[in-house]
Amino acid sequence: MPKELNDNICKDAVFERIYNKYAQDLQNFLYYKYGAQYNPGDKAQDAFVKLWDNCKNVTLSKAKAFLYTVANNLMLNEIKHQKVVLKYHLENPKSYTNETPEFILEKEQFLQRYQKVLQSLSEEQRVAFLLNKVEGKKHAEIAELLGVTQKVVEYRIYSAFTILKRELDGFKIK
Structure with missing residues (x-):
């Protein structure tokens, strides 16, 4: 499948058009699916940063799927991280030291x-x-x-x- 030569995502105007088209919808999707505690706005921004970093590898037709997949994975990683943090806080820290x-x-x-x-x-x-x-x-x-x-x-x-x-x-x- 050939890349769209006229619509290269690495061009500022094309990327801006993609951002304006999907940014709010992506943020809303993350917010409704995971809630506000995991910073859906930040994860949506991070997804756009990853799209920019991979702009040569992603075609315009796959940009939306790429953004949603990356943003969803970022949220899942954040949830995993929060579980580890919670588990660490629930463990009782050792009450002893090796100091005399x-x-x-x-x-x-x-x-x-x-x-x-x-x-x-x-x-x-x-x-x-x-x-x-x-x-x-x-x-x-x-x-x-x-x-x-x-x-x-x-x-x-x-x-x-x-x-x-x-x-x-x-x-x-x-």
Whole structure:
């Protein structure tokens, strides 16, 4: 069966015509068949993306069947995924760890000391340090946010790190 040469789906105008013709009907089909909880609009859009990705392999006469089949399969995959998620939530998570009680206690004590030392830092040091180490911002970004030079930010982070190393045994940061 020869492809329609005049109506190549990869052409923007033809694809737009297909989209305008089937988008709402496809979304309604998914909504009526599966309900709103599985995002029928998103699945319909995903089906059109797959049609665009496969536009060279799908003829114009098969476009509607392709869209409905792909969208239906996407919804079925989503339902399977939701079943796995539900099964995981219904299982009781293990209530034990391989960590010793001493390790857990040491970890909690270290966290308390760390928070105490963080509170003892000046606000400028604490803000620069946390923006860099917790949020992962670069020195230049922090300087721009705080309205200071990059050297000032580097000094604040370095001085905060020095205080933390001095106050906390074994304190290291990557």
